[in-house]
Amino acid sequence: MKCNRARWSLLRWRLPESDGCRAARCFVPIHPLAGKPASPDRLVDVDRLRREFYDRTPDIGDRSERVAFGTSGHRGTSLAGTFNEAHVVAIPQAICDYRRQAGTNGPLFIGKDTHALSQPAFETSLEVLAANAVDVLIDSADYTPTPVVSHAILTYNRGRTTGLADGIVITPSHNPPEDGGFKYNPSHGGPADTDVTRWIENAANRLLSSSLEKVPRIAYERARRAPTTRTHDYVGGYVNDLNAVARVIAHDVVRGQREGVASLQLDSILRKGADAYLRSRQIRHDGDSPANRLRRRPYVFDGPQMIGEIAVREVESSDVHSRGNHLLENRGRTGGRTDRGHDFGSVKRKGHRSLLSAVAMRRARSAEAQRR
Structure with a gap:
């Protein structure tokens, strides 16, 4: 049986090589919009997305709107009340509290990706981290892939037993454009294990329940100028x-x-x-x-x-x-x-x-x- 050549070239990396799978590819349906520009109704309203990030307050009584760590991080969208400013105030504060009890007192490397919610989440995070006097290293350029943050942590911690660094990556990974995400990488540079994420998740939800009353925060421009905020050439080192x-x-x-x-x-x-x-x-x-x-x-x-x-x-x-x-x-x-x-x-x-x-x-x- 012969497959359509163009179709097979697009799909061959999705399935293992075998005669059976090669035959099966001929029957994989092609979406009618494949190869065409997206219609306006399918695109994300970025202005609304960012507006909802600041304006919408999550309902802590609704379990779906609480902080919930999946693979080392919390993900959601401001449109559904699952990734809003309140979440991004609570999670960095919970990480600061975790660092203190874990004895992590080295610098914190922070990076972000190109999702629309990543920049407002970055700004909010820096406001909280600077208010907690955490030494934060931000990218000297702009966006930072997750591997360069891991590399920065591993490079800094090489040969050290005290004053270890950790990191935050603001990304929902491969999630849709309307999503935001927040990940924590401990001193080993990789994703935090479930014991750590459970601790941070519970602490963040307690802060949300208390209306974030005990969370210190300073203005973003002041946080950028704080002596604890420094730039780092993530990509250059990588x-x-x-x-x-x-x-x-x-x-x-x-x-x-x-x-x-x-x-x-x-x-x-x-x-x-x-x-x-x-x-x-x-x-x-x-x-x-x-x-x-x-x-x-x-x-x-x-x-x-x-x-x-x-x-x-x-x-x-x-x-x-x-x-x-x-x-x-x-x-x-x-x-x-x-x-x-x-x-x-x-x-x-x-x-x-x-x-x-x-x-x-x-x-x-x-x-x-x-x-x-």
Whole structure:
């Protein structure tokens, strides 16, 4: 049985390779809107989303509107009262309280992604952290992929036994554009385990129940100027360590060109092995993106997208491919984006993760095993 060639090329990375699965792909339905621009009624009203973040107060009597940590973090949307300013005041304060009782007194690295609610959540968090006199390191540029925060924590804590750092990542990961998220990474750099998240969750809900009366807070501009708030070159430190893990990280970032905040660092990564520059870049908060149009079920799960074009000066696609040991993980389909119009992309295979994420997860499991 022969499959439609275009359909198979879009779906082949979703299913394992076998004759049965290849035949089954012929019957996977294609959404009628696949490949078409999103209609206005399907896009997120970003202004309303941010307005509701500040104006709506969650009902603590409704369990769905309480703080609830999933995979190391709380996620929700301001439109449903599940990710609002009150949540983002309570959670950083709960983290401050947890740090004190856990003896974590090093700096706190904080990053955010491109979801529309991430910036207001970042500002609110900094107001609380600065009022608690926590040493906070914010990105010297703007958006920060989760791996660079983990890298900053691991790098700072290397060789230390006291004054350990931890971190916050403001992101709902792959959730829809209307969602916000808040994650806590302890000193091992990876996601917090359930004992930690349960402690923070319970503490945050107690603060919400008390109408946040005991939460100190200062104005954002004052928090930015506070002596405890400093800038940190997250991406520079990450890229400078690229030689040790170039194949793994570069592959992850190339995948991020299509979806996720990692795409913002792609030009920095490419400069390590080619004369590359970012020709254009556009961040969409409302969910519309050419990357979404390639999906058989468009507009259903993607977060904000970076729409951009990477040009590699005087480098043929075959040259970029031949440098796979440095620029790309040489597994899966790779190509190049040059002034001659070739595509620059990579298909990430299932089970392949960044080395830093793997290290952080191993340390988390080791720490949990020791506690037991």
